[in-house]
Amino acid sequence: MTMFGLGETEIEPLVTALAGRDLSRDDQRQLFARAAWSGIAEPGDRLAGALITSAGAAESLRALLASASVESMRALLPGGEVDDDQLVQALERWRPRLDPSAAVNSMRQAARVDARLLVPGDPLWPVGVDDLGGHAPLALWVRGTDAALAALPRSIALVGARAATGYGEHVTMEAAAGLVDRGYAIVSGAAYGIDGMAHRAALASHGQTVAFLAGGVDRFYPSGHDALLTRIVDEGAVISELPCGQPPTKWRFLQRNRLIAAASRATVVMEAGWRSGSLNTAAHASTLGRPLGAVPGPVTSAASAGCHRLIRDFTAVCVTNPDEMAELAPLDRSPALFGPGELDDRSPDRTRLFDALSVRSPRHVADIAARAGLSLDAVRSLLGALELEGEVAERERGWVRVARDADRR
Numbered sequence: 001m002t003m004f005g006l007g008e009t010e011i012e013p014l015v016t017a018l019a020g021r022d023l024s025r026d027d028q029r030q031l032f033a034r035a036a037w038s039g040i041a042e043p044g045d046r047l048a049g050a051l052i053t054s055a056g057a058a059e060s061l062r063a064l065l066a067s068a069s070v071e072s073m074r075a076l077l078p079g080g081e082v083d084d085d086q087l088v089q090a091l092e093r094w095r096p097r098l099d100p101s102a103a104v105n106s107m108r109q110a111a112r113v114d115a116r117l118l119v120p121g122d123p124l125w126p127v128g129v130d131d132l133g134g135h136a137p138l139a140l141w142v143r144g145t146d147a148a149l150a151a152l153p154r155s156i157a158l159v160g161a162r163a164a165t166g167y168g169e170h171v172t173m174e175a176a177a178g179l180v181d182r183g184y185a186i187v188s189g190a191a192y193g194i195d196g197m198a199h200r201a202a203l204a205s206h207g208q209t210v211a212f213l214a215g216g217v218d219r220f221y222p223s224g225h226d227a228l229l230t231r232i233v234d235e236g237a238v239i240s241e242l243p244c245g246q247p248p249t250k251w252r253f254l255q256r257n258r259l260i261a262a263a264s265r266a267t268v269v270m271e272a273g274w275r276s277g278s279l280n281t282a283a284h285a286s287t288l289g290r291p292l293g294a295v296p297g298p299v300t301s302a303a304s305a306g307c308h309r310l311i312r313d314f315t316a317v318c319v320t321n322p323d324e325m326a327e328l329a330p331l332d333r334s335p336a337l338f339g340p341g342e343l344d345d346r347s348p349d350r351t352r353l354f355d356a357l358s359v360r361s362p363r364h365v366a367d368i369a370a371r372a373g374l375s376l377d378a379v380r381s382l383l384g385a386l387e388l389e390g391e392v393a394e395r396e397r398g399w400v401r402v403a404r405d406a407d408r409r
Contacts, residue, residue: 014107018117033057034119034139035107039243040064040097043255046134047082047090054078057138064094106216106243113218115143115244124149126239126263131288137241137259143217144210144237151185151208154331157260157285158186159278160194160270165303168194168271171295173201175270178322180207183331187212187264189256190225190232194270194278199232209236212263214248214256216240221248257281265329266291268319272306279306286315291328293319327358349374353382354391354401362398 015028018035034057041048051060055076063073070087082090110117118125118140126149129136142149156179160168176186176198185208188195195211202209211232215221217240220229232238241259242252257277261267261284269292272278285292294316297304310316319325349372356371357363363371369379383399386392392399 014104014111017111018107018115020116029058030056031117031119033061035117035243036061036103038139038141038241039103039106039246040094041138042093043137043241043252044132044135044258045090045093047086048094048138049134049136050077050082052138064091065098067095102245103243106245109216109218109244110141113143113244115141115217118142118149126152128152128264129259129262132258132262135258136262139241141217141240141243142237143233144239145235148185148208148210148235148237152187152210152263153265154183155185155187155208155210155264156325156329157264157267157281158188158194158198158270159257159260159267159272159281161272161276161278161303161306162191162193162195163273163303164193164197164271165297165301167297167301168303169197172197172270175268175295175322175325176201176207176209177205179325180205182322182326184265184326185209187260189213189253189260189281190220190222190229190238192222192224196225196228198270199228199236203231203235210263211236211238212256212259213238213240214242214252216242216244216246218244219247253277254280258284261285261290262288264290266293266325268293268295268325268328269307269310269316270295271297271303272310273303274305274309276306279310282310282314282316292316293325293328295319323360327360330355349378350382350386353379354386357392357399357401359401359403362395362400364398368399 011032012028015032016022019031023031037048037052037057060076063076070084073087073091124146158172158176160172172194179186180202186198186202187210188198190196190199190211190213199209199211209232211229213221217238220226229238257280261281267281267285267290269278269282282292292315294307294310296307296311296318311318317328352372353368353374356368365376365379369376372379383392387394391402393402
C-alpha cells in the first residue's frame with residue numbers, strides 16, 4: 001500500500017497508533033484514508049460523505065490523488081447523487097489540500113498527544129451523529145477515556161452564551177450536577193461562559209463530560225481553558241472531526257455545533273442572547289428531532305432573550321431544573337432496577353410509548369403518538385394495556401407515566 005508517498009512499513013505504525021489496536025491491511029487502508037480525508041474535506045461536506053459511502057475512503061482517495069476526471073469520479077457515486085457542476089466545485093475544493101506532508105504530520109502529532117481516530121462501525125463511535133446523514137462526520141479524532149465515549153448515548157448537551165451572567169452560570173452548575181446525579185453525561189463545546197461551567201460542574205460531581213472542539217484536539221481553544229480541557233482529557237473526552245494542527249474557524253464552530261446536538265439525547269440552552277451562537281446548536285437539535293429545552297431568565301435580561309425566543313417561537317420546552325431536563329430524554333430503564341420479568345414483555349412499540357410519556361406532565365393521545373411515532377389507534381391500545389398493568393394513569397389533562405422509585409432518583 002502506498003499513499004501520500006509512504007510505504008506500508010511507514011503507514012502501519014501510524015495507523016496502529018491512531019486505531020489503538022492492530023488492524024487488517026484493508027482496515028489500515030480505510031483508516032488511513034479517512035484520516036487523510038478529514039483534512040481534505042471541510043466538516044459536513046456532503047459530496048465527500050457520498051463518495052466515501054459509495055466507493056470507500058481508500059478508493060475515493062486513490063481517485064483523487066490520480067487526478068481522475070469528472071466522469072471517473074462520477075462513476076464512484078450513486079446515480080443521480082450529484083451533477084457535474086457540483087462535482088467540479090468539490091474537486092476544486094479538495095485538490096489544493098492534497099498535501100502529503102500536512103496529512104502525515106497531523107497523524108504523527110496525533111500519536112504524540114495520544115489521540116485516536118474513530119470511524120463509523122467502531123464500538124465507541126457515537127451513533128447519534130449518523131442521524132446527520134450526508135453531513136455526518138467522516139471520522140472523529142479523540143483524546144480521553146473510553147468510559148466517557150461510552151456515556152454519549154446517555155448524554156444531554158448544555159449550551160449557552162459565552163458572556164454568561166451569574167444567574168446563567170449558577171443554573172448551569174445546578175443543572176450539570178443534577179443531571180450527573182441522575183445518570184447523564186454532560187456534552188458541551190468548552191467555550192467560555194455556560195459551556196465551561198457545564199464541564200466544570202460535571203467534573204466536580206465526578207460525572208462524565210465530553211467537549212466537542214472546532215479545531216484539532218492537540219491545540220485547545222480557547223487557550224484560557226487549557227487547564228480545563230486537559231482535565232477533561234484525563235477524566236472525560238475531547239472530540240473533533242478535524243485533524244491535529246487544524247485551527248478553529250467561524251464555519252467550523254457552526255459545524256461543530258451539529259455534532260453536539262447529534263451526539264446527545266437532548267439539548268438544553270441555559271442562557272442565550274437574541275443572536276447567541278448556541279441558538280445554532282438548538283436549530284440542529286430541532287432539525288434532527290432531538291428534544292430541545294430552554295431555561296427562562298428574567299424578562300428584563302437581554303442575556304435570556306434567545307431562550308425566551310426558543311420557548312415562544314420554536315419547539316423548545318421550558319425547563320427550570322434537572323428533573324425537567326431529564327424528562328426531555330428519559331434514560332432507558334435498566335432491568336437491574338426492577339423485579340424479575342418486569343421488562344420481559346416490553347415490545348419496541350411499548351418502549352417507545354413509555355418513553356413518550358412524562359411522570360409529571362399529562363399528555364394527550366395525539367401528542368404521545370407524535371412523540372412516539374405511532375398511530376393513534378396503536379397508542380390508545382397500548383395505553384389501555386399499560387393502564388391495566390399500573391404503568392400509566394389517565395388524568396384530567398391527559399396521560400402520565402406512573403412514577404417508580406427509579407424515576408425519583
